[in-house]
Amino acid sequence: MRKNLFIVLLVVAANLGIWAAFNRPIAEEPWHGMINGFSYSPYGRDDNPLESRMPKPEAIDRDLALLAQYGRSVRTYSAIDGLEVIPALAQKHGLQVTLGAWLDQRTELNKREIDSLIDLGKRYDNVTRLVVGNEAILRADLTVRELAQYLRQVRKAVNKPVSTAEPWHVWLRFPELVQEVDFIAVQLLPYWEKVPFEQAVEYVTRRYNELRTAYPDKPILISEVGWPSEGNRVGAAVPSLAHEARFIRRFLNEASENGMDYFVMEAFDQPWKKGIEGSVGAYWGVFSASREPKFPMSGLIEEDASWNSQAVLAACVALLPMVLFGLRFRNLRAHGQLFFAVLIQASASLLVWTLFVPAHLYLTDLGLLLLGILLPAQIGLLLVALINGFEFTEVLWKQDWKRAFKPLTGHEARTDWPMVSLHLACYNEPPELVIETLNSLAALDYPNFEVLVIDNNTPDEAVWRPLEAHCAKLGPHFRFMHLKPWKGFKAGALNFGLRRTHPSARIVGVIDADYLVTPDWLRSLVPYFDDPKVGFVQAPQDHRDWQHDRFTEWANWEYSGFFNIGMVHRNERDAIIQHGTMTLIRKAAIDASGPWAEWCICEDSELGLRVMEEGYEAVYVNHAFGKGVAPDTFGAYKGQRFRWAYGAVQILKRYWKWMLPGFLGGTGRLTASQKFHFVTGWLPWFADALHLVFTISAMLWSVGLLLLPQYFEFPLAVFLFPTLGMFAFKIMHSFVLYTARVPCSLSQRLGAAVAGMGLTHSIARAIFAGLFTKGRAFLRTPKGENSAALVRGLLMAREEGLILLALWTCAFGVGLEYGLHVREVTFWIVILLVQSIPYAAAVLHSIASALPGGTRDSEPAAPAALAAG
Template identity: 50%
Template structure:
């Protein structure tokens, strides 16, 4: 037993604490950098005027839900401290506004909402005229707001409304349109007393730094047009502003800092140039999001709670609450980071920093997601997406941390704590008797005979070989194997079991019944394996340790070098045995897989033999032996080589079986992994619970794909109800895809001795299994029993079938995602960052299905050159 001195313990404690605190402080620094103060020119005067829509947070004029008089009074009293003027858009809906404004000494540019419905237009005009006659603080009126831009009326009809209003009122009359409408319709200028223009640089995709110059340029152009028609006619900027949130529009980024920067600069420029204007707008109007997109809710200088978003003087901070959020994120991550640093202090310091930063970033994302509703006016659809994404985001973070732990341990460990090599027995060392069990079903006889010949050549004295033929009906397949066993001698015994239940586990349990009584160890190999002659001699010595119950070698493959499909699958398998198995072996938590494995016989029998209720009896046995307190030894030495699956169908069915069986085991043995009384160690519980998380990620990927396709369909066909998710929802998903891909590729380059080309091919092979794994996960969770499908290692076929028959579901999903991408580009376009990110996510979701098509085609083109 190693005794660690007190100074060493103290040193490791302080080292772990130092690293933890440094990462926590760096996190606060990152939040501070993102929210660093913005220095803007101060504004000490009054605002020229505010465009005022009076709806409260949950009110909606399109649903005839209007504010009360007391709410209007409260708004106007507040706004009167900032400006002497208001602009309204409708006179029929809130006729109290001019009267209340007059009480607070304010003038009103009153509006009549004009659209395609004549009845409403008449009602609005009547209300406007009545208000203007009744309230002498209405100093100007606006008939129609962007009516021509929307195409609600032809110009001649709008001119008729303008002329009627001018004839009945003694105050100046105008209509409000953007510059291009005035440019296309100069005759409209003759029928207004002043020209009202809307100049909103955000909608023109102008970056904020160029926005003031853009507004001045538009005004100059308009001045030239007006002077050609009606020289000297006044120009009023009816709407000018910048949104504080919502979708980016190419170079135009909505943010509180940008809104403050634009408006404070504008106030100073407008005062210097004596420009008449109304800011768009006084107060945020969340209801507008449903009719004009997310950004429409965020044009206010005040938020919907009637709080100022920024000050007119001093610096501006994008998120004033960032210190609380940063502190919460650091506190949330502090204990997990310190625990990890203390337990894995042996890792190189770079590795400690890397994983602790990953933990801290995860905590920051969780805090950000939890506080997101406070920064946005979330619609019911937004809430739905948030409620769906938050648990999914949590699962994604867990998967990322689990993969990150594996990455950190493999890359930055100084050494493996549990590393086992082949033994070199000395002359006279005892040889335990080994009973080798070879279960087969409908295997090509020549392949099985090759395996038997390799077993006959073992450099070992005390062993037997039991061939357990399980329900092979055609005598032409199993009879030659029986004859070959007889030819090899008394060590080789053949058993034809028909009919026989329990799949492979049932055959292996029969093998236990007929095993030689002298056997101390049971070894299991697949029917396609050629073993090294020193397999037993180099490994059975580990059983001298009474705690050892299993000695396991990696699955390995042969005859793949000249077959492109077998090559890519060979390297895909190799990654797990060179990376994942070492990672699990550190905590005595390896997956016991069903070939090249040796098990102590009495332990196997006494713990219940092979489980026939699961189609992954080998993995279940390993977990059972760990629970019983035994050790499992993983020797990363290629002591035998088999064949990869013969074609893509076999490759998929094998991984489906593994995923289905994993869910069977998880359901049946979940209490072993979560119960406080379980004898499994924390490390074993961790690996058996989290080892399947990547597969859960594949299942989650399928759910996301279906949801994304439905959402895209909604955005294309019903854009009034479905809109692009906020980019803040999407960035973490893109980050997850990138991190996960980077982890896999880097680990391969470090641990797997293959070329870059083989690394990419192995990645394609791995991703091609995503849908099969997802189906296995869902069906394993839903169904109790599964069918053990033999993985074909060799096929004899004549004409080749359609290469995509085995991937019909993947083909449909791939085509559907491509259609979604095409629909997005055609309908919404790529002008928004959110649109680009959504298309990127759809493309990323299509990668596994595209990989399956590539894998199926490569398998088809490669053919079967083995067997």
Template identity: 45%
Template sequence: MSSRKFGLNLVVVLAIAALFTGFWALINRPVTAPNWPEQISGFSYSPFQQGQFPQKDQYPTDDQMRRDLEIMSKLTDNIRIYSVDGTLQDIPKLAEEFGLRVTLGIWISPDQERNEREITRAIEIANSSRSVVRVVVGNEAIFRKEITAAELSVMLDRVRAAVKVPVTTSEQWHVWEEHPELAKHVDLIAAHVLPYWEFIPVDKAQQFVLDRARDLKKMFPKKPLLLSEVGWPSNGRMRGGADASPADQAIYLRTLVNKLNRQGFNYFVIEAFDQPWKASDEGSVGAYWGVFNAARQQKFNFEGPVVAIPQWRVLAIGSVVLALLSLTLLMIDGSALRQRGRTFLTFIAFLCGSVLVWIGYDYSQQYSTWFSLTVGFLLALGALGVFIVLLTEAHELAEAVWVHKRRREFLPVEGDSSYRPKVSIHVPCYNEPPEMVKQTLNALANLDYPDFEVLIIDNNTKDPAVWEPVRDYCATLGPRFKFFHVAPLAGFKGGA
């Protein structure tokens, strides 16, 4: 390869590498958002660690919950819990060590025995713990149709009569509009307003929360309002215009909590920590509502610009390296390619490298089980196979369209210029229109192989008016064209 051609190839590679690196930079351009405030109103808190499942009665230890409470105490003085089952009943006592106030939850479900156990235990805790400031009887129990409003009202009246702190139930905002009679049995309105579940794009979601809060205040003017769940997931399926991504979560929460603080709302951000066990109940998105991940690491920066993928530069470099490896393999036998062919293959190699790196990164951000890891490994092998086929097809296309000169596979034997390989082309046909077959034969007659033959094999065509014109036309094309009419032709299909 001449130095000029090498220089041109290098320029093309660098240009396409810059193009794809620029794309990585474009989708990760910084977005400004308000800094996280020094204090927020509160966190919804489910204390389960990765690998723990309340459905299997696997609960965190007091020490694990202590570490969680210490993290939250630096950002708020108020937490909400959802149950007093298992070791969760220890949270109010542990919260006292960190000066945290607790909104105590009673989980209501179709299991009447558990309901009674939770109510009895919650009343005891509320009357004995200094940290409990309110009690919430049920969480979306009416929305899940696990209890009627009338049945829940009886439970609310019972708990209100037994404790000294305010009592309410927590439901989605529209449930309060559908069951306004509940207001007679609570001391405050506790409503979930989660725009993601209602297909609201993130840029309209904050106003959606404020509008629903305004509506609830107007409907229940004599009752204090608690936004008992506000939040946005960082991963999961897209719902209409609502995209679950780390950047959208960061921008939404950092903006919303500042607005709610300025307007004096009481609220709980759902939630403090990711809860992978929720994926079994809410789909994959249920695992990603935390401000911290399941390993208790902060998921986004609380200050400064928000970047969709903070480590995008590393991913961009990885995609370039992968593309160059692919391109090296594609160019091993690319001496006959025109510059357009090399440019095409370079673009395809960078495209495949970027997509593979993106898929790998996206999969790495998900919580995995042994089953999902196995499936992921198999899918990775499948994706690798698909991209190998894609690169192979791209190489064949480039060789078919952008070559300086067609190469013959059979060349004269070195030292014997008289040698020419015999080329035999077989044309099977059955009941084909004679004129169509003649056009095929004309094309074959134009081949420039020095020594070739064409064998036309007619298989079981019964009408002589169809096959005899082909036979006669072969005779006019010369001795290289040999016609065979076989009826019947033995063997698979032919002898059927």
């Protein structure tokens, strides 16, 4: 108990320390004086001049009253559409105004702006300077000659200093423009110049001095200077609240010392600018869009002032789960308890951080929709991480396994061996393959068994007749039955076998047509049925003839992970999956729970679940008593996994109430641990389905970024980072557990990872097919097929290959359009490339089945892959 309490306190303390380390207050020179001026756009959170949603005069009045507390003047950008009230309201609050007119290629708009500018400039004494156009030359909306005409018109009408606002390089490039103005209004925004924050103020001063040297007779006004608090990284320029606060403080002190005239860019955040300047356009304000100061002008600076509340909340969220886990799983080594406690705390912290980040942002309707999609997906990812982490923790650090079953020995003198009826259902299998299996069954070292061979709908008599003859040769314990026509697929054949089972048989065994069993199979496992609570005994599947075949080698070790890790873990709480070979079932349990389900294409798992529901226990002996033939082609391999995933959905749709806890209306007799393992065991397959959804969404979003950039912005990194983290965690989880529990080499572990990832798309398709269809033809896993040619190898992964190509095309297109100097662009490209890895793995594994060294010699198989109903 003390150890558990110490671990919890240690993790909580570490959590608080990490939050504090990432949010250390920063000391910066304070600013105590008045600010010369603010660039002022009066638009509030819900205003948008592009959509003619303009601020009301009373809102502008409140803005100017607030700004008068901090500064001496404001600079505006337009003199029409309701902004004509600014000079009068500014005068009311003692503010001077540098009045601006917006100019572009629209002649009529320009005329309205100039007329209003002249009128306001004449009427109000607090309008001290006039700025005709803002970056009109930079945007190429006007030529220098055209702009000069507007400048002359305003100067002639108003006896006040006149200029236009342009970046420093425009003024240096066009000295003739300088001759047309009374002062130089220069925009100095080092962020857009990709200048690192640490060098930003020095950069502003340098550019200012360049202009002063070039034009010593012209007064210089810095018409815009600032740094954004949020948005995309541009080269080495990183937006952040701390950077904005530090830049503003440093610049204000620098400007005061050197007598610079300036307007801070800008007074208030402008959410509407996201549509024209990207995400960064909304976050240049000294005040938020809700008119709250974003940072202090003196004292320590914090990137997120609410970090301490978030840290405490994250600790509180994680505290109870960590305590309960420590109390419930005391048989874990300290390393395991510490690891899972850290995982719980990290998940809680990431969740809290994710929930708080949007509070600092101005999300569009599309952004809110994306948030509504990504937030549940984020929670799902964290849940999967915790489930995988629990398996990881127990497998590595459990001190004693209470249900570690081994082959039983020491029964040589036993005489009361119960009768076992072995059922082998086959369809269109190569006869020589089945004959090998029958010979291995005939060699079983067990005194009391029968073998029923049920051939289901094989159309070619030349295929099934040799089996009939061989069963006759093996003697009366082997019975052959040919069914045609017969419904129900494999389950239908097995049910026929149940009705023909010897009356004295107490145990039913199922074996695949390609398995070679060891003689001690039954003698080593049947004694477990002496315990009347045991409903079925399961041994793992294993494979043969893969050693010199790259494709089947990878597949073999991918299968092995489930049987050496997942099944061992599930067995500890009596929650294993029954699979349709190397399984022995108590006949009375079948009688109680009902026969094989002909509606389900995973009739083995379905029956095992029903046997457990009847209150029987299961035994898993992690020892291979037989080896079969792995699928020869990627098409067969993924078809098999499609069937398993589709069948899992069928089972969940039918028995979902069995999986619910009692307080949610759950029914049935499954234990809480069994429910947990059945649900969480299939959950990663649903995560694969979400992977497909995210992949398609990412491609569509990329198209939106390329074709409709005014509506689409790069998703928040807080939602993308966990995707990368989850991918890395899954790789680590699999690799470490394989190293600890699966007896294979490094190259074989890597091959197994390729094989497993390559099934992602097939599993996703199966999940959606299972959710939205009622039934599907039984998909047989072909055995003994000749490996496909290279072209067919590609065709077997054609869907995966097309998605792979689409993802790479999107990544290339986004990089080409936006450039890699923007952090969010690079991050998005990485996401697209990571999303493409399972599809690349599928193509690679499919090709491996056709390349030299990736094939094996075999006899041709019958061409059919679907059993007749």
